[in-house]
Amino acid sequence: MTVSDPVVESVVATISRSATEITQGLIGRRGAVDEENPSGETQMEADVWADELLGERLAAIDGVGQYASEERPEAIDCGEDPDSSDAYAVAVDPLDGSSNLKSNNAMGTIFGVYDAALPAPGEDLIAAGYVLYGPITTMVIATEETVSEYEMTGGERRLIERDVTLPDEPVVYGFGGRVPDWPADFESYAREIENELKLRYGGAMIADVNQVLTYGGVFAYPSLESSPEGKLRLQFEGNPIGYIVERAGGRSSNGDESLLSVEPDALHDRTPVHVGNADLIDRLEETLE
Numbered sequence: 685m686t687v688s689d690p691v692v693e694s695v696v697a698t699i700s701r702s703a704t705e706i707t708q709g710l711i712g713r714r715g716a717v718d719e720e721n722p723s724g725e726t727q728m729e730a731d732v733w734a735d736e737l738l739g740e741r742l743a744a745i746d747g748v749g750q751y752a753s754e755e756r757p758e759a760i761d762c763g764e765d766p767d768s769s770d771a772y773a774v775a776v777d778p779l780d781g782s783s784n785l786k787s788n789n790a791m792g793t794i795f796g797v798y799d800a801a802l803p804a805p806g807e808d809l810i811a812a813g814y815v816l817y818g819p820i821t822t823m824v825i826a827t828e829e830t831v832s833e834y835e836m837t838g839g840e841r842r843l844i845e846r847d848v849t850l851p852d853e854p855v856v857y858g859f860g861g862r863v864p865d866w867p868a869d870f871e872s873y874a875r876e877i878e879n880e881l882k883l884r885y886g887g888a889m890i891a892d893v894n895q896v897l898t899y900g901g902v903f904a905y906p907s908l909e910s911s912p913e914g915k916l917r918l919q920f921e922g923n924p925i926g927y928i929v930e931r932a933g934g935r936s937s938n939g940d941e942s943l944l945s946v947e948p949d950a951l952h953d954r955t956p957v958h959v960g961n962a963d964l965i966d967r968l969e970e971t972l973e
């Protein structure tokens with residue numbers, strides 16, 4: 685199955701081709717570099733390497749006007765005028781969950797294609813997706829039309845499910861942040877949910893959200909007492925994942941409204957992230973003051 689917009693198809697094809705290379709390239713790049721990303725986090729060698737690899741390839745695509753990533757301070761202009769109506773901006777989290785590199789656990793690559801110059805609200809996304817580097821490498825792509833899941837073999841993607849939707853009966857939950865750092869209202873929501881669902885938390889948003897997409901449930905990286913904006917970044921993580929889950933019939937929220945409605949102030953803005961089955965996110969919003 686191909687994606688109908690040719691620029692989006694080129695972005696998806698480029699990330700597909702790069703996925704095998706990225707898993708192979710993690711070997712020998714599991715250490716930290718002596719640098720911080722714009723969010724103040726220590727970068728791993730693989731974060732920097734995957735950003736350079738994807739940046740070079742995605743910026744070369746005709747119709748891509750901007751490339752931005754969690755690992756670099758500014759968006760780079762790629763030849764096309766990013767404000768023009770026929771150029772898209774691609775925002776990437778080159779390696780999501782890279783603290784899992786050391787313990788050899790799952791990670792991902794996230795992308796969002798915005799029909800607007802960055803920073804932009806999620807309502808300007810026209811496609812988003814992720815690669816999950818698990819025991820096998822899979823890819824989920826959401827467009828205006830549908831959400832599809834693929835298995836990746838040697839740079840080729842093989843469709844395994846069309847029209848992916850969240851199962852109606854939720855089964856799993858995963859909440860990030862230290863429990864003593866949760867605000868009281870989120871903690872009371874968590875206490876209800878842990879009585880109903882099974883815990884699945886692996887420390888890579890992509891892997892944890894893929895559990896929710898597969899089994900139904902809720903993933904959250906909430907507002908924290910020590911960090912009211914939470915941890916995850918709106919442009920690179922919150923918006924793409926909100927778009928995917930909403931296209932798959934679920935809901936996303938910053939605690940108050942859909943992640944896709946949030947107006948960004950800056951490229952590296954953080955946001956509380958809650959995604960999952962619609963009724964679970966409705967309940968969350970009712971519980972949060």
Ligand SMILES: O=P(O)(O)OC[C@H]1O[C@](O)(COP(=O)(O)O)[C@@H](O)[C@@H]1O
Nearest residue numbers: 779780781782783860861887888889
């Ligand atoms: O270590 P914590 O606090 O549980 O945080 C885990 C969260 O941080 C992240 O690793 C942040 O993403 P990056 O690895 O891209 O910085 C998410 O994937 C994950 O949900």
Ligand SMILES: [Mg+2]
Nearest residue numbers: 777780781921
């Ligand atoms: Mg991430």
Ligand SMILES: [Mg+2]
Nearest residue numbers: 777779780781
């Ligand atoms: Mg990352």
